[in-house]
Amino acid sequence: MLRMLVALFSGTLFGLGLTVSGMVNPQKVIGFLDVAGDWDPTLAVVMGGALLVAIPAFRLIFKRSHPVLEDEFELPTKKELDASLLGGAALFGIGWGLSGFCPGPSVVALASGLAPVFAFVAAMIAGMAIYKWIS
Amino acid sequence: MENFTPISGLIGGLLIGLATALMMLFNGQIAGISGIVGSMLARKASEVGWRAVFVAGLLLGAFLYMLATGGAMSVRVQASLPVMVVAGLLVGFGTRLGAGCTSGHGVSGIARFSRRSIVATLVFMGSGIITVLLTHHAL
Numbered sequence: 001m002l003r004m005l006v007a008l009f010s011g012t013l014f015g016l017g018l019t020v021s022g023m024v025n026p027q028k029v030i031g032f033l034d035v036a037g038d039w040d041p042t043l044a045v046v047m048g049g050a051l052l053v054a055i056p057a058f059r060l061i062f063k064r065s066h067p068v069l070e071d072e073f074e075l076p077t078k079k080e081l082d083a084s085l086l087g088g089a090a091l092f093g094i095g096w097g098l099s100g101f102c103p104g105p106s107v108v109a110l111a112s113g114l115a116p117v118f119a120f121v122a123a124m125i126a127g128m129a130i131y132k133w134i135s
Numbered sequence: 136m137e138n139f140t141p142i143s144g145l146i147g148g149l150l151i152g153l154a155t156a157l158m159m160l161f162n163g164q165i166a167g168i169s170g171i172v173g174s175m176l177a178r179k180a181s182e183v184g185w186r187a188v189f190v191a192g193l194l195l196g197a198f199l200y201m202l203a204t205g206g207a208m209s210v211r212v213q214a215s216l217p218v219m220v221v222a223g224l225l226v227g228f229g230t231r232l233g234a235g236c237t238s239g240h241g242v243s244g245i246a247r248f249s250r251r252s253i254v255a256t257l258v259f260m261g262s263g264i265i266t267v268l269l270t271h272h273a274l
Contacts, residue, residue, distance in 0.1 A: 006161040007185040011192020012199065013154035014166060014238075019200040019208055021147020022140055027211040031138050033260075033267040039136060042144040047241055049148020050155065054246035057156035067163030074163050075247070076234065081254055088233020089240075093259035095225030097266025099214050102237040103230060104168035106223075107190060111197035112210040119216055120223040127227020128173040135231075 003069050015108045021046045024109045026100025033097050155242050158189075167239020168193075169230035233259070 022028045023046055031040030066072050078085075096102050101109070101120055109117045158166040162185065171186045201208055214222065230236040233255055235244060240259075244252020 003162050003185055004188050006157060007189040008192045008195070010154045010157045010162075010166060011189035012196045013150050013157070013192075014189075015193035015196020016200055017147040017150030017154060017196070018193075019147070019197050020150065021144045022209065023147065024197065025209045025211055027213060028138065028140075030213065030267055030271075033263045034271055035264055036268055036272050038138065040138040041136065042138070042140050045141050045144035046148040046151065047237075049145045050152035050242045051148075051246055053149055053152025054155045054242055057152070058159060058246045061156065061160045064160075067159065068161045070163040072163060073159070075165070076244075076249070076251070078234070078251060081251060084232050085234060085251055085255055086258055088229045088231070089255040089258035090229070090233075090262045091225050092229030092233055092236060093262025093264075094266050095222040095229060096237075096259060097263040098270065099219055099222035099226070100212070101222065102168075102226065103172055104193065104236070104238050106226075107168065107172065108193050108197045109208070109210045111194050111201070112208050114210055114212065116212040116214075116216055116219045117210065120219045120226075123220040123223025124227035125172065125176075127224040127229075128169070128231050129176055129227075130224070131228050131231035132173070132176055 006069065014104065017046075017050075018105050018108045021049075024105045024112075026105075026109075028100075029102075029105070030097070030100040033100075151238075151242060155238075155246070159243070165239055165243040167235050167243055169227075169236040170234075170239050173227075173231050229259075 018024050028042055032043035099120055106121050155166045158164050171189055175183050175186045240252040240255040
């Protein structure tokens, strides 16, 4: 029950952060990626702000032997830079640049009720399902 | 740089960092949206539960913002519908193949100083920049 409350609260803060920062607006994200045009550095400030909290917080959190509500931290164990990582990130970047959406903002932007956002999220889930199916 | 909004960007970023820290401190989970949404396809109730609640929270955050400001959220989609669908497929497939997106690699991963996440972030930013360069300036 408490785990669910934490997930709800954290999700809400995350959604609020993406909305307040303007990252739910694909135009702003494309403005960041468009370094040759009228560059909008906001996305870098958003990431910087998030890391300003997350880096020191993680330092303190990982001094604990386990999370408050669980027996262990669920962390990725892979270390090597393989073709999946590089190829996946490259494909993701193309989709990101074409649309101005990455997964978080696209889900939050569903609240706008706009049809192209629903089309994007449906296609994104289909892409995830295709990966699951072939892997 | 007339569209630069550093104050709201910083406030939003701090909120995202706080959300990321809380998920790790209490639940031991990485707040990575592609992983959360992708793992919901697992169809096991124990796997889906907290993830569905987190996603509901994402939307709740947007609605709270609209309630507090009394206005709609600014979402301007420039690409055509077919391009949005192709982009969605690439983002969904690519983030699962590459094990993360802007949140999982770009925030949680970098905050752990993970080499894979730092490289992935550089790669998706690079390919995003090249894509916008080609679509906005070359074509």
